[in-house]
Amino acid sequence: MKLKKNLRPAAVLAGIFLFLFVAARGMDPKDLLITTLRGFSTGSVTFLVAAGFSLIFGLLDVLNLAHGTLYMIGAYVGWTVYVRPDTFVDIMPLILFLMAGFSLRFLWDALSDRLNWSPTTIKIVGWVLVIIAIALALFIVPRYPIAGWALDDYAQSPTSYSFMVEQGTRLPAIHLDFEEISAPVAVIGLLLVSSMVSFGLALIRKQANQQHDLSPKKWITFIILVVLSLFFLLLNTTLTNFLFSLNSNWLFLIAVIIAALSGVGLGALMETTLIQPLYSRPIYQLMLTLGMSTIGVQLVRVIWGMPEFVLSKPTLFRGTGGACPASNLADLFEYNCTTIMVLGGRVRVYDEIFLPIVGIVVLVGVWLVLKKSRIGMVIRAGVQDSSMVETLGINVRRVFTLVFALGAGLAALGGVLGAPSNGLSTGMGEKLLLNALIALAVGGLTSYPGAALGSLLVGLIQQFMIKYGQIGIPIPFTDILFKPTPAIVPASTMLLMVIVLLILPNGLLGKQE
């Protein structure tokens, strides 16, 4: 009974693997191994994006087209922390102070409830406050000292900074002082800006007669944020020097963590401010996320510039001296080789071994969270029927925010981890989003194992196509060597998707109707 039901997906899957098997027969074991590993590598980066996308689509019914942009922003944030930690340290207080005012939302709600003005007055006052705050922000933010790069000066452009780091040159740490604006004015101004915007928004969307809880517990976030930002502000020089003196491995780890956290933060922000008002209008969410992705790409273009650059690998993965390329594990760990010899072929350690391992770790980790934890149970139930879960007395909205933030964080993590092998460009998000969409369509849009399987298939097929572009496919019964050009690589996965969808409209592991 069960077999009959799953006959079609099984047949399609068998067909694909037969195809891959036939494809693999024409290769040396050396090429085969490297191509497969590369497929796993591409697949795992795709999976990091696709997993979040699929969770978000399953639970929230939002096709988040800005997911590729989040991936891209993760990569760029990681680059900033890794290459220019001073910029990161300079910009932190700014962001934290801006967040601090918003964390007092409960206070503003309570305050706006005490006001006994007419609704029109309240709305007008709200808008005026928001506009004044934006004007104030436009005054303060450009005058706030942030060490950075110059897009129009080649010597100080991100491209040459990346090149310097790649060469092992230490970048000079830049310390800027408050010149155009004094530090206390900037701090108080920023707090004022965020408070005014938050208060204004509370006034605009005022709801009467709510219960307000002003217990000290609610102040904790605010206090933590202020203390953290003061910490960054006062210890600016020390922190910068510390980060610059760090080993590049540690710096890379910090960059990865910060990038993932920035993804989480951005995701939470997007969900609470932009997507939540649109839950009743699904098609608009699609268009909104589309607009967000355009804005994101343009912002990246304005801040980091158009030219492509790379994030250099940490020293753990780029040793060259001694017995490199390593032929055994002992050499690998002693000299931190870039490549290792397996079956006579060079395998890059970061791209082809480290990335798949990370992919598998994330796969297992998220799966464990989904299967074993309480929140995972709520998420799985929500994917089935979110209104039912809400009826059972669980705050689904909070779970929505959490899942969106988690998905965005995974995408950003994928971005920063993929950056050393794929490079950074403003088109990277779109390209990867397309890959992830194909992977999900092949695997099944809301299925978590489907995301993994689809990503793996997409990665493998792409890499096999690239490899065959170099060595050529012997067409049976003829002597012609067919060489797929690089352009056919994306086309092949697209065709895979179309074929799979025609046979199985819900994907390989999606629920069949």
Place this chain on the structure above:
Amino acid sequence: MENKATNFFTRNKGILIFMLVMLTVPFITGLIEGSTFEQVWTNKGSISKFLESLGIEIFILAIFALSYDLLFGVTGLLSYGHSMFFAVAAYLTGIALKTLMLPFWQVLLLIAFTSVIQALLFSVVLPRVKGVTFTMVTLGLASVFHIIVMSSDMINLTGADVGLQGMPTPAFIDPASQRLRFFVIALVLLVVTFIAYKRFVASPTGRVCVAIRENESRARMLGYNTTAFKVTVLLISSFTASVAGVLHALYQPIISPTIADLGYTFTALLIVLIGGIGTLSGSIVGAFVMKLSDYFLRRYLGDSAILINGIIYVIFVLFVPYGIVGTLRVRRLRTKEGWKQILSWVLPKKAE
């Protein structure tokens, strides 16, 4: 007979007035800049010629957006491969005129034929897939086409990422020397498309399409073969988009591959959204707003124009969900009441 004719004019009052206004625009600007009627007629006035070029681009965009509105706004089929219809027509026109050197009427026949083929290609998947999957499949098909256009194997035919250039335009609608004629042709095509679409949506077939958008299973339960209706809409939409594509190919000196990618579909989506989904006239309004705002922002802000456009777009989604025309329609009753009230302050009250 006469009654029918007047009916036609009263029903399409708005679009006909729009056409007349648009027809006078080159001449009025000619008057303002000081060139004579003769000069405008023979394409010698500079500002009016520039306005004509802007107008042509807007009309082409509007035709394209109209075809998308029929598909997405009226029937509710969200396709991400719509730019393929447009781009295939544009590229085929270019290749047929440049490489194959076919006479123009044969090119048009060829385009009409391919538009049908493409619509059928999209409709092959229709009975099987629904909703998001349809979106994905169309995205896949269109992306394959975009990749083929961009690939270096086709560089002789399509010019790969540079675009197709050096295409001989038929002399009688050459956009350089006969721009006024091109302007009028584009305008008339837009108006004809609009009137035909309006008629279609009002027809029984069109009503069923709206029903499919609202609730497909209910429409099917009432005994309509919904797939047939969807295929019809796809055919009409594909043909219209192809018309826009031909105009684009004739008008632009370079056919760039950007018209084949997802971004161009999103342009249509954006126009439809700004104007108002499913309103038809919203597509024309949206095309005007989009093109003009894009032009002026680009002129005064340079590269950050796309950023501003994106922000405007998000604001539209959040705060003006029905688009310009949709919002006006929703508010029309209230506006009428408001005018009545204002007039009642001025006008003497009638004795009761």
